[in-house]
Structure formats: C-alpha cells, structure tokens
Amino acid sequence: MNVSDDLYQEIILDHSRSPRHYGCPLNHTHCAAGRNPLCGDEYQVYLTLDEDGVIRDASFEGAGCAISKASTSLMLEQLIGKHHEQARALFETFHDMVTNPGGDHDTKVLGKLAAFSGIWKFPSRVKCAILCWHAVRNALDGKTTASTE
Amino acid sequence: MNGTDTTLLDIRDRFPCLEQQVHGKRLAYLDSAATALKPACVIDAVTQHYTQESANIHRGVHHLSEKATASFEAARETVRAHLNAAHTHEIIFTSGTTDSINLVAQAFGQLEIGKGDEILITEMEHHSNIVPWQLLRERSGAVLRVAPISDDGDVDREAFRASLNERTKLVAFTAVSNALGTVNPVAEMAAEAHAAGASVLVDAAQGVPVQPMDVQALDCDFLAFSGHKVFGPTGIGVLYGKEGLLEAMPPVKGGGDMILSVTFEKTTYNALPYTFEAGTAHIAGAIGLGRALEFVSELGYAAIETHEAAILADAFEALQAIEGVRLVGTPSRRKGIISFLVDEIHPHDLGTILDQEGVAIRAGHHCAQPVMAHFGVPATARASFSLYNNHDDIDQLVAAIQKAQEIFG
Ligand SMILES: Cc1ncc(COP(=O)(O)O)c(C=O)c1O
Numbered sequence: 174m175n176v177s178d179d180l181y182q183e184i185i186l187d188h189s190r191s192p193r194h195y196g197c198p199l200n201h202t203h204c205a206a207g208r209n210p211l212c213g214d215e216y217q218v219y220l221t222l223d224e225d226g227v228i229r230d231a232s233f234e235g236a237g238c239a240i241s242k243a244s245t246s247l248m249l250e251q252l253i254g255k256h257h258e259q260a261r262a263l264f265e266t267f268h269d270m271v272t273n274p275g276g277d278h279d280t281k282v283l284g285k286l287a288a289f290s291g292i293w294k295f296p297s298r299v300k301c302a303i304l305c306w307h308a309v310r311n312a313l314d315g316k317t318t319a320s321t322e
Numbered sequence: 323m324n325g326t327d328t329t330l331l332d333i334r335d336r337f338p339c340l341e342q343q344v345h346g347k348r349l350a351y352l353d354s355a356a357t358a359l360k361p362a363c364v365i366d367a368v369t370q371h372y373t374q375e376s377a378n379i380h381r382g383v384h385h386l387s388e389k390a391t392a393s394f395e396a397a398r399e400t401v402r403a404h405l406n407a408a409h410t411h412e413i414i415f416t417s418g419t420t421d422s423i424n425l426v427a428q429a430f431g432q433l434e435i436g437k438g439d440e441i442l443i444t445e446m447e448h449h450s451n452i453v454p455w456q457l458l459r460e461r462s463g464a465v466l467r468v469a470p471i472s473d474d475g476d477v478d479r480e481a482f483r484a485s486l487n488e489r490t491k492l493v494a495f496t497a498v499s500n501a502l503g504t505v506n507p508v509a510e511m512a513a514e515a516h517a518a519g520a521s522v523l524v525d526a527a528q529g530v531p532v533q534p535m536d537v538q539a540l541d542c543d544f545l546a547f548s549g550h551k552v553f554g555p556t557g558i559g560v561l562y563g564k565e566g567l568l569e570a571m572p573p574v575k576g577g578g579d580m581i582l583s584v585t586f587e588k589t590t591y592n593a594l595p596y597t598f599e600a601g602t603a604h605i606a607g608a609i610g611l612g613r614a615l616e617f618v619s620e621l622g623y624a625a626i627e628t629h630e631a632a633i634l635a636d637a638f639e640a641l642q643a644i645e646g647v648r649l650v651g652t653p654s655r656r657k658g659i660i661s662f663l664v665d666e667i668h669p670h671d672l673g674t675i676l677d678q679e680g681v682a683i684r685a686g687h688h689c690a691q692p693v694m695a696h697f698g699v700p701a702t703a704r705a706s707f708s709l710y711n712n713h714d715d716i717d718q719l720v721a722a723i724q725k726a727q728e729i730f731g
Contacts, residue, residue, distance in 0.1 A: 181671075181730075211686060213701045236700060
C-alpha cells in the first residue's frame with residue numbers, strides 16, 4: 174500500500190487544489206448540504222435539472238479534506254449532462270467501488286472517478302469520498318442535508 | 323533522551339502495544355490524549371481477575387466473590403489515596419469522565435439548580451463538559467455561562483471572575499485542555515468560585531494522567547476522570563465528590579447494589595458510595611484502574627512530569643523548525659498536547675499520511691468545537707505525548723510531516 178498510488182494520485186491532488194465547478198450559482202433547482210461532523214467537512218451542492226430530468230448544471234462550495242473536495246469536483250464533472258436516473262446509477266457504481274473491493278466494477282462508466290478505486294484500503298477515508306454523492310442523492314430526493322460519520 | 327532521569331529508561335518495554343509495527347513501520351504513538359496505551363501490569367491485573375476471581379461482588383458468600391469484592395474495594399481505596407480524598411466512600415466508580423459529569427448534572431442539578439441559577443464553564447471545555455449542562459439548562463431553566471479564552475488559549479481570568487455572581491451554583495472546568503494542552507490554575511479558579519458561593523467540578527480527564535490531582539489541596543467539590551487515559555481500561559472512570567454533597571444528592575439510577583431494601587411501597591437506599599453505583603459494576607475495569615494508578619505512583623509524577631516536559635520541549639522545537647507548520651494555541655502553561663496545522667493540508671489528509679509512516683496522531687475537532695471556532699479552523703492535527711514517547715517518535719513525526727508536504731507540495 175502506498176499513499177501516493179492508492180490515495181493521493183495526481184488527479185486527486187489537482188482537483189483538490191483547483192476544484193472544478195466551484196462556487197454558488199445564481200439559480201439552481203436542487204441543493205443539499207454534505208456534512209461530516211467528525212471531520213468538520215461541510216459542503217453545499219447545487220444542481221440545475223431541466224424538464225426532462227437532465228442535470229444541466231452543477232456546482233459546489235465548502236471546505237473539507239482533499240479527498241472529499243476532489244471527489245466532489247470529479248463527480249460533478251461526470252454528472253453534468255446526465256439524466257438524474259443515470260446519476261443515481263453512477264452513485265451505486267461508485268459506492269460499490271469504494272466499499273466493495275472484490276466487486277466487478279464497470280470502470281468505463283466511472284471514467285476519472287476510477288482514481289478512487291484504491292480508497293477501500295483506507296476505511297476511515299471512504300466516507301470522505303462518498304460525502305457529496307450522498308448530498309447529490311439527497312438533493313435529487315428533495316432532502317437538504319446529508320451527513321456521514 | 324532524558325539523560326538525567328533513569329526511572330523511565332526501559333519504560334517502552336512495559337507497553338506490549340508498542341512492540342508492533344504499523345504499515346511496516348515502527349509505531350510512534352502520539353495519541354495518548356485520546357487514550358493511553360496499557361502497561362502489561364494493567365493487562366495482567368484484568369486477566370488475573372477474569373482467570374482467578376471472576377465473580378460478582380458485594381452479594382456472593384462464596385470464595386471467588388469475596389476475593390473479587392476485596393480487589394474491587396481495594397481499587398477504590400487506591401483511587402482515594404491517589405486523589406488524596408478524605409474518605410473512600412467519596413470515590414464513585416462510573417463508566418468514565420462523561421458518565422461522571424452527567425451524574426453530577428443529574429443529581430447535583432436536582433439538588434441545587436433551578437430556574438435562573440447559573441452554571442459557569444469555559445470556552446475550552448470538551449463536549450462532555452458542555453452538553454450535560456445544556457441538557458440541565460433545558461430541564462431546569464438554568465443559565466449556562468461561558469468564560470472565554472484568549473487567543474493564546476488561556477482562560478480569560480478576568481472574564482471568568484466577572485462571570486461569577488450570587489446566582490452561580492456550579493463552576494465546571496477542565497484541569498488540562500485536550501485540544502490545546504493548556505494547564506489551568508485549578509486551585510485558584512476553585513477558590514474564586516467558592517468565594518462566590520458556587521460549587522466546583524474539575525474535569526481531570528487530561529489532568530490525572532500528567533499531574534497530581536489532590537482534591538483536598540485543590541479544594542474541588544467534584545472531580546471526574548477516565549481510566550483509559552491514565553493507562554487503565556476503557557469503560558471505567560471515577561467521580562470524586564465531597565461527602566456532604568454526595569450525601570445530599572438524590573440517586574439518579576435505580577437498581578441492584580444501590581438499595582438496602584425494596585418493597586413495592588418503599589425502597590431504602592444504600593449508603594455512599596453505592597447510592598450512585600446501580601447495577602453490576604465494571605469490576606475488572608476498576609481493578610485494572612487501581613493497578614494503573616499504582617503504576618503511576620510507582621513511577622511518580624515527578625519523573626513523569628520531567629520526562630513529558632522534555633519531550634514537549636523537543637516536539638515544540640522540532641515542529642516550529644518546519645516551515646509551514648502553525649501551532650494552534652500558545653498557552654502560558656502546557657502539558658503534553660500540541661495542536662497544529664501544516665500548510666493548507668487538511669488535518670485528515672495529514673493524519674492518513676502520518677499513519678502510513680507509523681505515526682498515530684489525532685485529526686479533527688477533538689470534541690472541542692468551540693475551541694476550533696475560536697481559532698477559526700474546522701479541525702487541527704494533534705500530537706500528544708506520554709511517558710513512553712521518546713526522541714525517535716519526534717523524529718518520525720517530523721519526517722512524516724515532511725513527507726506529507728512533499729505529496730501536497
Ligand atoms: C478534557 C476531557 N474531558 C472529557 C473527556 C471525555 O472522556 P471519556 O470519553 O472517557 O468519558 C475527554 C476525552 O477525550 C477529555 O479529554
């Protein structure tokens with residue numbers, strides 16, 4: 174096990190240093206907070222869906238560790254342009270990848286999110302990677318807060 | 323390390339947990355403020371109880387029960403001697419500091435605290451010395467006041483004094499801050515509280531492991547601590563209370579052991595300390611705690627304090643020498659705890675990288691979110707030092723921090 178290969182890959186460091194889709198939009202249709210009271214991580218995720226249920230825009234703001242920040246940034250990149258049902262399906266695939274190392278993951282659909290495939294080796298950090306995914310799902314479900322501990 | 327004092331020379335050999343490697347590295351355990359490692363003598367005392375005298379106490383007439391009862395009560399006497407309490411029945415076994423403080427909030431709360439009465443705490447308290455008082459405030463309509471801390475991380479004594487008044491019924495504060503390492507002048511603060519007519523509870527969770535806590539010299543009314551932070555087992559702790567107060571307080575938990583006789587019409591309660599010890603106690607835990615306190619006494623606080631001061635000075639110097647390390651809190655008196663930040667690296671990321679290097683630290687808010695809020699940070703990294711730490715641990719810490727800086731550089 175090696176932190177640089179399994180956890181802090183260059184792409185993760187890059188997205189934590191300069192997160193994409195960062196900031197609070199003027200308009201949004203869905204939003205939810207992602208909080209981890211144990212780490213003090215705290216994010217807000219904003220989504221704009223069109224009438225057909227496609228995620229047209231997404232952004233986030235807040236503070237937390239490199240893993241949670243990069244995971245949110247990379248997630249939003251993937252979600253924009255997807256139907257919310259596809260987003261939910263991607264959540265399931267990502268969740269499965271970070272919690273079930275033996276599983277048969279379709280890394281193709283995960284794209285750059287495959288950078289998190291080694292995180293199961295760091296059980297205490299899995300919740301960081303998944304935090305804002307929960308927020309997105311809650312936002313889509315009409316709930317406003319997600320927390321992981 | 324520590325060439326002047328030989329008492330602690332081979333001390334690491336007495337802690338079996340230190341024999342292991344973590345991620346293939348030597349273990350540098352710098353998280354004793356969360357829980358201390360256990361010396362073999364404590365582990366043996368617990369094992370000895372379970373293998374030789376596993377029985378319930380105070381109720382059996384058989385041999386094992388009598389042995390277990392004697393060991394359990396001997397542990398209580400060890401605690402009394404350690405705290406220099408006037409009476410053995412002033413020592414109540416609880417499950418830990420949190421449980422002890424909640425006991426006081428319940429029982430002393432019922433006895434003394436009503437609408438408009440005031441409870442004074444400080445800004446540096448652990449959540450377990452905040453939340454029980456908030457619950458009491460909700461139950462009773464009391465007012466909870468908070469004495470602020472300075473930007474150095476000391477209690478603002480002037481504000482503390484100004485917060486005391488004739489409505490103050492209880493003043494509760496920590497002996498040593500678990501987030502900043504600040505050592506409070508307990509005796510002085512207690513005297514000021516008493517002058518205002520208030521009772522005093524000292525949270526000694528971080529105090530008992532590092533310095534003598536003589537309840538008569540400090541003149542506190544209540545003192546709480548946890549076994550696991552002073553080299554003892556988890557799940558056992560102590561509440562010391564002055565006899566007169568304990569006798570006046572109503573029991574808050576009912577059950578076996580705390581009664582003399584029970585009918586459906588009327589129950590008479592047992593005498594102190596059993597009034598507050600309903601149900602089967604953590605017998606092995608109490609015995610282990612007794613052994614842990616003996617272990618501390620055998621080494622002596624003088625040697626422990628000398629050693630920890632040397633380690634702390636070392637760590638302080640080493641951390642300050644690393645560019646990008648910022649210490650959080652610079653209290654006027656400090657015991658072996660340092661909270662710090664490294665560059666823009668989040669403490670959790672730092673904690674993970676240090677762990678890979680065999681260095682165990684705590685990262686987070688340390689159950690002291692008001693302290694974090696004071697310093698405007700969501701979390702810090704915290705290294706805490708105990709008698710088994712040495713210069714190699716500091717070197718390892720420094721190298722690991724530098725590694726993290728490389729990764730995030
Ligand atoms: C100052 C202080 N008070 C109270 C506690 C709570 O102790 P326990 O969790 O053992 O009840 C701690 C433990 O972290 C502490 O450091």
